[in-house]
Amino acid sequence: MGNGTSIGRVRGLGSSHHGTHHFLSSRLTAVGNLVLIPFLMISLALMPSHDYATVHAWAAKPLPATALILIMINTFQHARLGVQVMLEDYIHEEGGKIAAWLLVNILPFAGAAFGIVSVVRIALGGA
């Protein structure tokens, strides 16, 4: 292991052993999106109207509610992985990397939690 060029400093260390999981998780959630997002779009397009009562009644049914919650899990994970790759490519300073690390590990979970709570409230009563 040298200490000159960037490649020289990492050569021989082996892989971080996380790449394959990231790659496969990205593909797996992509397949999920392939089902979930067209379901959402077609459902919205076919609705007789988009007033509160119609949309709320639709989202409260078991199948749509399940799809919406799966979107919160599957699509947010897919987005998280993709945004992480983008940030890794463009952010090179240590401070920025920490900010990106916080963003990628906190925001998707916060958003998904808010979304799941919302769908549960729609489906199980409340407002």
Next chain:
Amino acid sequence: MAQAPGKRPLSPHLEIWRWGPAMLVSILHRVTGNGLAFVGLALFLWWVGALAGGPAAYQTFLDWVWLPPDGGLQSVTAALGKLVLIGLTWAFFQHMASGIRHFVLDIGAGYELEANARWSSLTLLFAVSATSVFWAFVFLR
């Protein structure tokens, strides 16, 4: 990078190559993906949250994003909202077609120059067509 010598030659990058369909589709995959992640999911959460919040919250969402009451700032944002939604639909179809192309590339197929350019171009054509069909259906039915 701190210890890397400063004056090493760099490989030619964006400014050197002639644009081709594969390059365009590659960068569009990233742009549409991140657009969907930041704009699409934010709007999606607002929509679901408004639906959970009750009729008033849902009406606020509609007023800002789709149907302005009359005049004011909301007539601007509602027009923009339609544009953003149409843009997100296109972004989804482009990202989806390009993603399916990636599945094919992942198994090692589709790298021949001609086939690669053809399938890249088809993702662009598909996204525009699917977006047109989708919104024609929504607006005209």
